[in-house]
Amino acid sequence: MMTVGTPMLGARPDGRPVFNPDSMAHRKDAYARGGVEELIRLQTRFVYSEPDAEDLRRMAIERMCRLPTETILSFYDPDPGMDIAPLLESIAVPTLVAHGREDQLVTSAASEFIASRIPGSQLYLFDGKGHTPMFSATDEFCDVLRNSIRTGRAERTSQGSLAA
Structure with missing residues (x-):
């Protein structure tokens, strides 16, 4: 499974909003x-x-x-009813959580939270990209997705940003 720029309702655990x-x-x-x-x-x-x-x-x-x-x-x-937070810990499939680090709509901290709650998930942040890295960084997006499917690791085969 893959999520990209996934929003959550409410606030982050630190109390700051998820949406701009x-x-x-x-x-x-x-x-x-x-x-x-x-x-x-x-x-x-x-x-x-x-x-x-x-x-x-x-x-x-x-x-x-x-x-x-x-x-x-x-x-x-x-x-x-869109609050996905209660569902995250029950996800039992390999999951790539991707997000543009410079997203102006949904903070990338939302994806960091999501990845921290899905067991075994991988988080990949697209440096310098916004809410839709599949359109603004298509080559990198496809490379990361392919590599994640092949190896289970969220990384780019050439260059990119792997979030811990």
Whole structure:
């Protein structure tokens, strides 16, 4: 199993929030007003946060704006049943937990917490990358995933960042 930039509800064990508070405040306000395009633009600003991700942001906005309004609002509707923390210790399959170290939406500490609770899991942090390293660091992402499947180790065969 693999997780990438997985959010959790609530706060980290140190009490600090998992989600970017600025993002969440704007999101709550836009959701209350039904500002669908504003929600999409806000989401893409935090998800595709790397300086060279403008094309990814533009493509994501265009694609998401074609979805039905109900689908978009459903995505942003807060779901208190999403708390995965109680499930983590029961996961019994090899798990790679990946996260962009510079994620502007969900702090990488969330993935550190997740990896610390899944027995035998491996954590890989993508240096200089945000919420979607599968798009912004595709070669590295594929290399780490392949290596994890082949060897059970979360590392890049050439260069990368292995988190302990």
